[in-house]
Amino acid sequence: MDLLLALAVAVAGQVESFGRQGLEPGQVRNPVPLAAGALAAGALLLVRRRFPAGALLMLVVAGIGVRAVTDGLYYPAWHFYSTLILVHTVASAAELRSRRGAAGLACVLLAYLFLETLQFVDLAEVLISAIFIGVAYVSGILLRRQIDQTMRLARQTARLEAEREEQARRAVADERTRIARELHDIVSHNVSLMTLQAGGVRTMLGKEAQRERDLLLGVERAGREAVEELRLMLGMLRDPGGTGVQPSPAGLDHLDTLVAQVKDTGVAVGVAVEGRPQPLPPGLNLSAYRVVQEALTNALKHARASRIDVTVTHAPGVLILEVLDDGTGDGGGQGGGHGLIGMRERVALYGGELTAGPAPSGRGYRVQARLPLG
Incomplete structure (x- = not known):
C-alpha cells in the first residue's frame, strides 16, 4: 500500500508539473522544482509508518522550499494529497494522550498553518482545509482504535485457543x-x-x-x-483418589441398568439389539459400554433431547453402536466435557471409527461407533 501511494503521488506530481506547464495564470512556469518536490513527497510516503511525524515535517519543509523557488505562484495538488495521507498516518500511529501522540498533533497543526499561509486564502478555503485535515486526523484515530481492538481480540482468541487445546490434552x-x-x-x-x-x-x-x-x-x-x-x-x-470405592459393573450386558438410570431423568430411551450377540473381549466390551454411556450423558447435558434411541448391531466382524437423539442442541459434548475426545480415544484403542454430527433427518444428533472384532 505504501509503495502504491508513493508511486501515485510521484507520478501524479510529474503529470501535474509538466502537463500544466505554461505562462498563463494557473499554469506552472517552472515545472522542475514541483516535479522534484513530488518525487520527495513520494519518498516520504514510503517511510510514513516508521517516521509519521518526521515525514509530515519534511513535507512541510518541501512545500516551503518549492514555494520559495517558484515564488508561490502555484500550489501543487500533490502536496495537499500527501499532507492528508501523512496527517492520517500521524493520527493512527499513537494515542493522543501519549507524548508521541501530542507531538504528532503539533505537527498536524503546523502543517495546517502552512496551508493557511498560501496566497489567495479566504474564509471558505480556511474552512475547506480544516474539514479535510480534520477528517484525515479523525479517520486515523478511528483506524488506530479499530486496529487495537482487532489485536486485542486476536490475542484473546489465541489465548482461548491455547486454553481449549490444553483442556483437550488434559481430557x-x-x-x-x-x-x-x-x-x-x-x-x-x-x-x-x-x-x-x-x-x-x-x-x-x-x-x-x-x-x-x-x-x-x-x-x-x-x-x-x-x-x-x-x-x-x-x-x-486403580483408585487414584484413595477412596476405595469400586466402579459399578460396566459392559454391554449391563446396558439395561444404564438405560434405567437415564429414564429416571424423564427422558424416553429405547434400546434395540440387532444381529446375533457374540462374546466380546472384556476390554472391547468395556469400551463399547463407555461409548454408549458418554453418548447418553452428552445427549442429556447438551442436546436437550426428549427421546434417545440406542442401537447395538452385532454384524460379522464388527460391532456397531449408535445413539440417536431428537434434541435441538449439540449432542457431541463440546460444552467443556470433551465427550467426543474420550469416545474417540476408546474407539481408536481398538482400531475403530467414530462419527458424530447432526442426524440424517436434520433433527437431533447422532453418534455412531464401529469397533472391529478379531
Missing part, C-alpha cells in the same frame, strides 16, 4: 488414565487366571513329564512376575 490424558485403570483390572485378572491354569496343568502331569512340568513352572513364574509388575506400575491407577 485425553484423563481418558487414557481411566482406560488404563480399567484395563489394569482386566489384564491382571486374565494373567492371574492363566497362571493358575498353568499351575493346575503342572500338578496333573506325572513325574515322567518332568520337562513339561519345568516349562509350565516357568510359565507360572513369568505370570506371577507379570502380575506383580502390573500391580506396581499400574496399581496406582
